[in-house]
Amino acid sequence: MGRLHLKEIKSISYEHADVKKGYTDQSLRINLDATDIIITPIEEKVKKTFIGGKGYDLWMMWNAVSGSTKWNDPENAICISSGPLGGTPGYPGGGKSIVTSISPLTGAPIDSNVGGYFGPYKKFSGFDVIQVDGKAKKDTIIFIDGIENTITLFESENLPTDAYELSDILTRHFDKDKPINVSVVTTGPGAANTFFGCLNFSWWDAGRKRVRYKQAGRGGIGTVFADKKIKAIVARCGTISMKTNNPADFEGLKRVTKTHAKEIHDLDPKQNRMSLVGTTHLVPIMNDHDCLPVHNFKFGSHPESRVIGEETYEHLFDKGFDGCWKGCTVACSHGVKDFSPVTGPYRGQTVFVDGPEYETIAGCGANLGIFDAHTILEINFYCDAYGLDTISVGTSLGFVMECFENNLITTKHTGGMALNFGNRFNALTLIHQMATGEGFGAIIGKGVRRMKAIFAQEFGADMAFMQDIGMESKGLEFSEYITKESLAQQGGYGLALKGPQHDEAWLIFLDMVHNFMPTFENKAEALHWFPMFRTWFGLCGLCKLPWNDIVPEDNKTMPEPAKVAKHVGWYADFFSAVTGRKTGPDDLISMSESVYNFQRVFNLKMGFGTREYDTLPYRAMGPVTVEEYESRQERYDKQLKEKYGLQITDMSAKEKVAVLRQKREEQYELLKDAVYERRGWNNNGIPTLETIQRLGIDFPDVVELLKKNGAT
Amino acid sequence: MIKVDDKQLPWSENMTLSSVLKTLDSVDLCAVVRLNGKLVSSPNFDKTPIENNAEIQLLPLVAGG
Ligand code: SF4
Numbered sequence: 001m002g003r004l005h006l007k008e009i010k011s012i013s014y015e016h017a018d019v020k021k022g023y024t025d026q027s028l029r030i031n032l033d034a035t036d037i038i039i040t041p042i043e044e045k046v047k048k049t050f051i052g053g054k055g056y057d058l059w060m061m062w063n064a065v066s067g068s069t070k071w072n073d074p075e076n077a078i079c080i081s082s083g084p085l086g087g088t089p090g091y092p093g094g095g096k097s098i099v100t101s102i103s104p105l106t107g108a109p110i111d112s113n114v115g116g117y118f119g120p121y122k123k124f125s126g127f128d129v130i131q132v133d134g135k136a137k138k139d140t141i142i143f144i145d146g147i148e149n150t151i152t153l154f155e156s157e158n159l160p161t162d163a164y165e166l167s168d169i170l171t172r173h174f175d176k177d178k179p180i181n182v183s184v185v186t187t188g189p190g191a192a193n194t195f196f197g198c199l200n201f202s203w204w205d206a207g208r209k210r211v212r213y214k215q216a217g218r219g220g221i222g223t224v225f226a227d228k229k230i231k232a233i234v235a236r237c238g239t240i241s242m243k244t245n246n247p248a249d250f251e252g253l254k255r256v257t258k259t260h261a262k263e264i265h266d267l268d269p270k271q272n273r274m275s276l277v278g279t280t281h282l283v284p285i286m287n288d289h290d291c292l293p294v295h296n297f298k299f300g301s302h303p304e305s306r307v308i309g310e311e312t313y314e315h316l317f318d319k320g321f322d323g324c325w326k327g328c329t330v331a332c333s334h335g336v337k338d339f340s341p342v343t344g345p346y347r348g349q350t351v352f353v354d355g356p357e358y359e360t361i362a363g364c365g366a367n368l369g370i371f372d373a374h375t376i377l378e379i380n381f382y383c384d385a386y387g388l389d390t391i392s393v394g395t396s397l398g399f400v401m402e403c404f405e406n407n408l409i410t411t412k413h414t415g416g417m418a419l420n421f422g423n424r425f426n427a428l429t430l431i432h433q434m435a436t437g438e439g440f441g442a443i444i445g446k447g448v449r450r451m452k453a454i455f456a457q458e459f460g461a462d463m464a465f466m467q468d469i470g471m472e473s474k475g476l477e478f479s480e481y482i483t484k485e486s487l488a489q490q491g492g493y494g495l496a497l498k499g500p501q502h503d504e505a506w507l508i509f510l511d512m513v514h515n516f517m518p519t520f521e522n523k524a525e526a527l528h529w530f531p532m533f534r535t536w537f538g539l540c541g542l543c544k545l546p547w548n549d550i551v552p553e554d555n556k557t558m559p560e561p562a563k564v565a566k567h568v569g570w571y572a573d574f575f576s577a578v579t580g581r582k583t584g585p586d587d588l589i590s591m592s593e594s595v596y597n598f599q600r601v602f603n604l605k606m607g608f609g610t611r612e613y614d615t616l617p618y619r620a621m622g623p624v625t626v627e628e629y630e631s632r633q634e635r636y637d638k639q640l641k642e643k644y645g646l647q648i649t650d651m652s653a654k655e656k657v658a659v660l661r662q663k664r665e666e667q668y669e670l671l672k673d674a675v676y677e678r679r680g681w682n683n684n685g686i687p688t689l690e691t692i693q694r695l696g697i698d699f700p701d702v703v704e705l706l707k708k709n710g711a712t
Numbered sequence: 713m714i715k716v717d718d719k720q721l722p723w724s725e726n727m728t729l730s731s732v733l734k735t736l737d738s739v740d741l742c743a744v745v746r747l748n749g750k751l752v753s754s755p756n757f758d759k760t761p762i763e764n765n766a767e768i769q770l771l772p773l774v775a776g777g
Pocket residue numbers: 092093094095115322323324325328329330331332333543544545546
């Protein structure tokens with residue numbers, strides 16, 4: 001511990017609030033400007049309306065920021081919450097944290113749902129939600145000690161800069177006898193030098209005796225964290241059992257926990273085998289269905305993708321229990337031990353890599369033309385250690401590579417590096433540059449939207465082409481699925497509140513493969529129900545994977561198998577058992593609807609949240625180039641002839657690209673109309689007054705804002 | 713014989729994954745199977761032959777990330 005210099009600058013003792021029915025009914029605010037530590041009760045009305053998790057975060061944020069707050073203003077807050085069900089050991093996926101802030105990429109609220117033990121530890125220390133705002137003058141560590149009931153702010157010096165080493169040192173420092181009692185939130189040097197910094201949430205892996213990590217990746221919350229000079233937030237908590245949440249109906253909780261956990265234990269080996277392969281099974285599946293992003297989302301498959309899928313990673317993953325929550329039977333958070341990077345500061349050393357998951361493989365592998373499992377591991381490792389979001393890194397690098405191959409940028413701009421697809425060593429060099437904010441990597445770290453402006457203004461690149469191929473919407477880089485042939489998923493990305501992340505709706509197979517939603521109304525219904533239900537996991541502190549990645553054996557005979565009705569029923573039982581609030585499946589949707597609409601209104605408050613912001617780059621809808629058209633010519637020709645009744649014999653490929661584009665863009669606008677109507681929004685995408693009244697979010701400032709923006 | 717999930721079915725010459733699935737109920741949402749432990753996706757069902765003693769597991773609807 002020789003290197004650890006912590007100077008206490010403030011410490012308070014507090015009275016521990018007991019958890020009652022999943023709630024402590026207290027929030028904790030830490031203001032770094034004044035080093036204030038403020039504990040406040042949470043009102044019943046807030047609890048009823050916002051439920052917890054992301055709902056609580058957004059409510060705290062709404063009150064913390066004004067419409068003109070920028071991501072790096074002191075009043076911007078980082079909020080972290082668990083939720084009433086979060087912290088239930090043994091319930092699959094029962095321990096997530098939800099983090100929000102105003103995003104450096106989008107300027108609007110961003111939320112990220114992340115594993116590790118921090119959320120439950122913070123709650124069991126006495127706080128449903130924490131808000132950190134202001135800016136520290138020096139590197140600061142916030143320590144919430146739920147065993148001693150103290151909160152302490154430390155200034156720190158000479159700590160390691162990378163998240164990998166830092167979390168390890170702090171875990172061992174804050175409870176050297178029982179490191180399992182500690183969970184740490186950190187970022188790394190890349191967060192300060194890019195706009196897509198991530199946060200690493202840790203847990204102690206008792207089997208391997210090491211710190212493990214999950215990332216709150218999206219939207220640059222790590223960048224806000226670094227800007228506030230927060231070095232780490234640490235929570236310490238004692239032993240947790242199913243009783244720690246003090247559930248209203250302990251027997252009922254035991255029953256539903258056991259039922260769900262057993263089902264996963266029995267069926268995962270027969271289904272996706274996530275306890276062995278994580279989400280890497282998706283790589284070959286997406287590839288074979290033409291949905292794996294290859295070469296900046298230009299293509300959907302590649303013959304070499306097999307070598308970066310489950311067949312390879314199953315052998316690389318270290319065997320052992322890999323739940324990022326205590327007793328989660330899905331246990332899909334795998335890692336690779338004794339990995340030896342060939343570049344960067346850890347070159348030649350052996351490290352443990354937490355991952356990769358599908359998104360990292362797709363974004364930092366196939367999308368870059370890198371079909372090498374070890375390079376993907378190295379990118380994964382350095383992104384985590386540097387505090388970089390692998391999705392934004394992959395999507396941004398893919399954009400840069402396509403710009404390079406089209407001569408929009410040249411070696412003159414890249415510091416002499418050739419950035420063709422597949423150039424794995426230069427991709428790694430750029431990631432090292434992102435960490436230090438040097439070279440061309442510093443420009444890439446600004447994200448796709450800002451790169452487009454820089455390339456156009458400073459390098460004279462063609463803006464219209466970059467708008468078509470730059471895979472961002474609302475300023476956030478796309479997560480890693482090809483949506484060209486699924487209008488519903490185009491909506492899933494384009495209409496997502498925070499930007500194109502698949503956690504709101506993932507409808508590609510239902511729509512594209514099974515043609516389950518042929519009409520606009522069907523698609524709109526799906527783009528109502530699925531985002532609402534998926535939002536609910538974020539309100540309660542849960543992981544969505546156990547809902548629909550392992551399903552009951554009779555699920556396929558159910559009327560709407562995609563909803564996995566039996567599990568929805570179990571979640572309602574779970575909620576009832578913990579909170580004592582008698583809840584049925586439909587209630588889960590209405591809980592989410594309030595928070596979902598509130599977030600849409602929040603976007604409006606920040607200057608967004610209307611129709612014009614629900615746009616997509618054309619590449620998400622169809623082929624931008626003739627090369628792309630020709631790669632799926634049979635399919636596109638057929639559509640032009642059969643779906644649109646066009647005579648195409650005399651059309652050039654370029655004309656076909658143009659006419660298909662016109663048709664697809666029209667379809668997307670029609671989809672928006674249908675979805676807005678279903679969600680109770682006006683034609684400009686703003687919730688109507690009737691909608692917010694029905695949902696109980698008609699607070700005076702909300703009503704005033706909506707009226708100012710033309711809502712009736 | 714072949715095994716589909718827990719059921720034994722007779723094997724026949726020229727069997728493909730598609731022809732097997734056609735004989736089963738409630739497989740509309742099955743876009744991926746494991747054939748002898750390896751993933752096979754629906755675009756390849758027609759061209760995937762089934763050998764005698766093959767073991768097929770029908771995977772549920774792909775749910776994405
Ligand atoms: S399902 Fe996987 S990601 Fe979700 S809580 Fe369990 S181990 Fe973590």
